[in-house]
Amino acid sequence: MIVCAGDIESFEFATPIGIGLVSSAMNLTRVILDKKPDALVFIGSAGSYGKYKPFDIVESTVAVNIENSFLTGGSYTPIKSNVSRETIDIVNSSNYITTNEKLSSQYRTLNVELENMEFYSVVRVAQEFEIPVKGIFIVTNYCNADAHKEFIKNHEKAKTMLERYI
Secondary structure, eight states: OEEEOBTTBOOTTSEEOOSSHHHHHHHHHHHHHHHOOSOEEEEEEEEESSSSOTTOEEEESEEEOOOHHHHTTSOOOSSOOOOOOOSSOEEEOOSSOOOOHHHHHHHHHTTEEEEOSSHHHHHHHHHHTTOOEEEEEEEEEESSTTHHHHHHHHHHHHHHHHHHHO
8 A cells, every 4th residue: 555645745546644743643543444455655755864865766664753852962762763774774754854954964874864754653553563664755855954945846846756656
């Protein structure tokens, strides 16, 4: 089953599950209980911490939930993170978009290359139901001060390119 965030990031062939960590987790759980898919593919846009450029398409099966304040020492978490040194690119999910280039480079030291608001919750829900999952992302912007402006400028072209790729 192919799923997406929805709203401005909808695709005719994908089931929308909501924007952000909470909505996507709740709605994906409902979809799984109702449709019982054998596998999940999440598709959507992503911001790059620097390795990838706009319109690159990246596939991943690994996600984390690291907030920017953790990188600056402004917070901690009792939740164990699965950041690894595998060669696969890790996708970070937060309800906030990173606009600080210094923080973007710090994510890269953890082998975290992309930012997408929903993928962590998609991976965790799929794990809970023991369903294979992967994400296919098209980069729309770098995670920097111009992230939103670049996202808006590139979003429609990126969606078309991702549709063709799928």
